[in-house]
Amino acid sequence: MADKFTLVLGDRQSSSWSLRAWLMAKHIGIDFETTFINLSAPLAKEEILRYSPSGKVPALMHNDLLIWDSLAIAEYFNELFPARNLFPPDINSRAIARSVISEMHSGFQTIRSSMPFSLNSGLSFIDSNQLRLEIKRVEEIWLDLRNKFANNGKYLFGEFGIADAMLAPVVLRFKAYGYQSKNEIVTEYCNTILNNQFVKEWCTNN
Structure with a gap:
């Protein structure tokens, strides 16, 4: 019998972890089914x-096995599909x-609270010194990795991987709230994520 994968997800509009x-x-x-739950x-x-069991999404059902939390799912996918270079x-x-x-x-709580995830545009965010510090830190991560791994490809470590999937919602937050970096390399990476075919599919099918 073929493997069956089912992802239990929150709605596309508001669930960044999904x-x-x-x-x-x-x-x-992989071929997988989805069960979407309206979080509102x-x-x-x-x-x-x-x-x-955590009462949170996402969760992954692989045949009779249940895995919950996005980080656990990421590690499980990496073990199942090492050739995909996650x-x-x-x-x-x-x-x-x-x-x-x-x-x-585990971090960036102010970005989460001041820029709640949304696929809408033209939203207003609550500015603060802490928010600016967290945005600065995100940009430092992107800039450092792109400088180190630019020769390997256009994503953070060259090929698309778990790190890009984990940080992609931040790019969408910046887009929704109209934040634009002044750094050309950071902007280029954000555009790479926004033009990713699967990111576009998630946003288009909202």
Whole structure:
């Protein structure tokens, strides 16, 4: 019997964590089904708990196995499909990638709260010194990695990988709230993400 993959996701409009898992699955090229849950619905929490014990999305069902949390899903995909190069090929670059991914997973709370994820445009954000510091840090990450790995391709570590999937929602946040970097390399990377076929598919099918 063929493997069956099902991603349980929040709605495209508001669930940045769902986008991350979905992008990884699309990049790998697996056949998978999706169950979308409207996070603003009155019984959304109860619906999510039918699939995910944490009460959060995304969750991945692979046959009889359940994996929840975007970071756990990322690591699971990497183990299942090592040939897809979700992490860079050498140990030092993989360590850097995991540092970046973990920082994104646990940090940038002010970006999240001041720029709630949305696929709309022309939105206004709540400016603050902390927000500017976090935006500066995101740009430092992008600039540093693009300078180091530009010869390997157009994404953070060359090829599209977990790091790009984890940071793609930040690019969409910047677009929604009209933030534009003054750095040419950062802007180029943002445009690369916005022009990614799967990012465009997620936004178009909203």
